[in-house]
Amino acid sequence: MTKDEIISAVKKLDLPEGEFIVFGSCPMAAAGIRESSDIDLLVTSKVLKDLEQAGWKRLVKAENDAPLTFGDFEAHDQWSFTSYKPTLSQLLATADIIDGVPFASLAEVRKWKQSSGRPKDLKDIELIDSYVTKSK
Numbered sequence: 760m761t762k763d764e765i766i767s768a769v770k771k772l773d774l775p776e777g778e779f780i781v782f783g784s785c786p787m788a789a790a791g792i793r794e795s796s797d798i799d800l801l802v803t804s805k806v807l808k809d810l811e812q813a814g815w816k817r818l819v820k821a822e823n824d825a826p827l828t829f830g831d832f833e834a835h836d837q838w839s840f841t842s843y844k845p846t847l848s849q850l851l852a853t854a855d856i857i858d859g860v861p862f863a864s865l866a867e868v869r870k871w872k873q874s875s876g877r878p879k880d881l882k883d884i885e886l887i888d889s890y891v892t893k894s895k
Contacts, residue, residue: 762789766858778803780850786862792890800834807836843874
């Protein structure tokens with residue numbers, strides 16, 4: 760998904776300001792580094808409950824990783840499936856707001872990918888580092 764596709768989809772959810780952030784690989788798409796295959800959201804517990812009541816389904820992916828899903832979305836109320844466990848307020852404090860949608864900063868995405876250490880995450884770290892170097 761491209762930046763514009765992500766922004767359009769997130770805006771359609773009409774989530775309350777200050778109660779969500781776009782995370783995962785989507786900030787990379789927002790920066791034009793690479794597209795994302797889904798839209799990861801970190802949300803408040805209230806928003807998560809509202810999404811569940813709206814029919815979003817729980818998907819158990821791994822220990823401590825059981826988001827609610829709907830279409831291309833995965834919504835989490837905690838990001839605690841690696842050693843890096845940022846809170847929503849922590850991510851919002853350094854968020855990049857793009858067309859009214861809060862995206863986690865690339866620095867935060869890099870921290871998460873570093874703690875994950877999967878081959879695809881290590882490749883993403885290289886892409887982020889290259890992007891940051893070229894942007895200076």
